[in-house]
């Protein structure tokens with residue numbers, strides 16, 4: 300069987316604690332399911348800076364470029380607040396995203412039934428929610444030029460950011476959204492602000508053309524991004540896949556994520572372009588949360604975001620769809636059984652630590668096989 304090369308970059312704070320629970324799953328899948336994962340480990344973030352003065356070494360970058368997928372924990376913490384800007388912990392993640400050309404950021408918002416009553420929205424609005432936000436990650440207003448603050452000389456300054464999108468950038472992110480929709484409920488909603496932005500007019504045009512040319516079987520709708528924000532909070536279950544630009548995606552994915560519970564529950568994937576020869580994509584999987592310095596080292600972090608990121612890795616990098624489904628079911632079942640880490644604790648539930656939550660999920664995953 301083909302080998303499956305994984306690079307594990309656990310990072311700082313709770314990153315290694317959460318990654319340890321994924322390593323249990325990898326070991327179990329290799330031993331009991333002949334999954335054939337070959338893992339390497341590297342340093343990223345503050346721990347890499349401490350070891351060799353850079354947020355990621357060239358050697359570890361080369362490993363990332365050669366891997367089938369990268370699993371990333373979290374980086375940063377107060378210890379490194381004073382380090383120079385170019386080598387700050389986040390620089391490691393930005394370098395990975397840039398060199399691997401990870402232009403598509405996938406952020407699911409899934410509401411596990413056991414947590415529906417702890418949402419800030421009514422349980423019936425969120426229960427069973429399963430939507431996917433596809434955010435363009437390497438273009439738009441965060442990167443467009445000019446980007447500067449100029450002195451107008453009259454006591455005033457002007458801050459300038461520029462929203463820029465080219466046809467190929469919109470085409471490729473729309474392609475990812477349509478392809479993912481085909482594996483789900485076959486529905487895409489594209490969000491922009493074509494009423495006030497030229498880039499929004501182009502976005503709408505290119506998504507429409509891409510749909511017509513290559514994905515006419517998928518149901519496509521368009522929504523202005525501000526209205527989309529309202530609809531996400533009013534009735535999120537109307538959506539399946541949402542595709543949007545870098546800026547709107549940043550905000551809308553945070554809104555969607557919070558419909559469903561704690562930061563400790565939220566996975567993400569970032570995908571690159573398919574290799575023209577093999578069709579395989581570079582990919583990095585990471586929890587949405589950071590290094591949580593306030594609870595690091597105590598063994599109480601919720602490992603579910605990291606484990607759910609691994610489930611996305613099984614699904615999108617290795618086409619192990621049945622295993623991904625089973626792992627997500629194991630997470631849901633363990634929550635149903637009443638186990639909770641501190642961040643998602645509710646009255647009547649049983650509080651467990653990081654390892655106990657990880658062990659329970661491994662056990663359930665095995666039992667569902």
Ligand code: NAI
Nearest residue numbers: 373374375376562563588589590591592593594600601642
């Ligand atoms: P954070 O996500 O690390 O923590 C925010 C709050 O949520 C904290 O109270 C934390 O204890 C809690 N939390 C987060 N993940 C949890 C988990 N798995 N289980 C239980 N509780 C959890 O964000 P914050 O505090 O803004 O940043 C802390 C550090 O992390 C900073 O240095 C920041 O730069 C870095 N960071 C790194 C990210 C990354 O590596 N991609 C993303 C966000 C922040």
Ligand code: MG
Nearest residue numbers: 548549550553
């Ligand atoms: Mg954000």
